[in-house]
Amino acid sequence: MARMSAPHSSSTPTRTVRKAVVPAAGLGTRFLPATKATPKEMLPVVDKPAIQYVVEEAAAAGLDDVLMVTGRHKRSIEDHFDNAFELEQALAAKGDAVRLDAVRDPARLANIHHIRQGEPLGLGHAVLCARRHVGDQPFAVLLGDDLIDPRETLLSRMLDVRDRHQGSVIALMKVPPEQIHLYGCAAVEATGEDDVVRVTGLVEKPSPQDAPSHYAVIGRYVLDPAVFDTLERTRPGRGGEIQLTDALQELAAGGTVHGVVFDGLRYDTGDKADYLRTVVRLACDRDDLGPEFVAWLKEFVSGLESGGADRGRLAA
Ligand code: UTP
Numbered sequence: 337m338a339r340m341s342a343p344h345s346s347s348t349p350t351r352t353v354r355k356a357v358v359p360a361a362g363l364g365t366r367f368l369p370a371t372k373a374t375p376k377e378m379l380p381v382v383d384k385p386a387i388q389y390v391v392e393e394a395a396a397a398g399l400d401d402v403l404m405v406t407g408r409h410k411r412s413i414e415d416h417f418d419n420a421f422e423l424e425q426a427l428a429a430k431g432d433a434v435r436l437d438a439v440r441d442p443a444r445l446a447n448i449h450h451i452r453q454g455e456p457l458g459l460g461h462a463v464l465c466a467r468r469h470v471g472d473q474p475f476a477v478l479l480g481d482d483l484i485d486p487r488e489t490l491l492s493r494m495l496d497v498r499d500r501h502q503g504s505v506i507a508l509m510k511v512p513p514e515q516i517h518l519y520g521c522a523a524v525e526a527t528g529e530d531d532v533v534r535v536t537g538l539v540e541k542p543s544p545q546d547a548p549s550h551y552a553v554i555g556r557y558v559l560d561p562a563v564f565d566t567l568e569r570t571r572p573g574r575g576g577e578i579q580l581t582d583a584l585q586e587l588a589a590g591g592t593v594h595g596v597v598f599d600g601l602r603y604d605t606g607d608k609a610d611y612l613r614t615v616v617r618l619a620c621d622r623d624d625l626g627p628e629f630v631a632w633l634k635e636f637v638s639g640l641e642s643g644g645a646d647r648g649r650l651a652a
């Protein structure tokens with residue numbers, strides 16, 4: 337049943353994808369009340385907002401045009417990726433070059449554009465809002481609250497797969513059966529490559545017994561512009577939202593969707609527990625903060641393990 341994937345005709349694929357779309361207009365209800373007046377994509381992960389890691393990932397994969405799809409909290413995202421003259425002047429006057437760079441970096445990552453999704457009608461609708469900006473070219477979609485560890489190269493791998501197979505490419509991760517109801521789930525067929533599958537069907541948030549596989553759809557996509565016509569026709573689905581998964585299901589039925597199976601580090605910063613894990617993990621990995629933080633963390637955990645009322649104070 338495994339079908340071999342078509343070999344690529346050249347050893348140096350020509351990248352056709354230049355644009356990235358970052359949907360960041362969701363309501364963020366899982367993270368209330370923090371997300372009442374701040375988009376979840378702006379929550380800090382150590383010392384940068386989550387969405388900055390996502391834009392850095394797009395830039396690292398060579399995508400130099402990034403469109404943010406924003407909602408009611410548009411302002412803070414726009415400001416973060418813009419110049420901040422007063423702050424820059426103050427830091428320059430102090431000769432604080434390190435912080436000056438940190439303030440300037442977000443605006444230098446790519447050509448950043450913004451568009452408003454008037455109402456949060458679903459991820460599919462957010463992607464459709466990008467139609468005019470994207471035009472008739474394939475494009476990447478990176479969810480603004482979904483972090484792939486900066487050391488991973490998932491997006492580049494997906495762009496390579498798009499260049500070789502055309503159509504659309506989604507990112508998949510194996511999850512335990514009891515977690516599949518949290519994700520879109522893909523029915524797949526093997527190809528000749530270990531980490532590439534052909535996607536034959538998609539179901540949004542299935543119960544474990546209805547899930548066609550253990551492969552969950554995670555927040556990276558490389559989409560063919562054909563998705564826009566499909567989205568125009570897609571009616572509201574689960575939760576009354578226009579689901580990207582429903583449009584991709586139609587494309588998958590036409591045989592034009594591949595999946596890249598990812599087994600690296602990925603964090604959902606829109607979920608409270610995963611957000612905490614992300615901050616701890618990335619802080620531990622930092623050269624400037626890590627050594628001291630890890631030493632504190634070890635002491636804190638050993639305090640927790642010994643239990644008792646003092647457990648929070650032991651490593652203060
Ligand atoms: P989620 O599924 O996490 O939904 O969206 P949500 O509404 O943002 O958050 P919760 O579940 O209420 O906590 C996945 C991605 O799609 C974007 C979100 O901003 C997030 O990056 N999105 C979702 C939109 O841009 N517009 C929408 O209408 C819905």
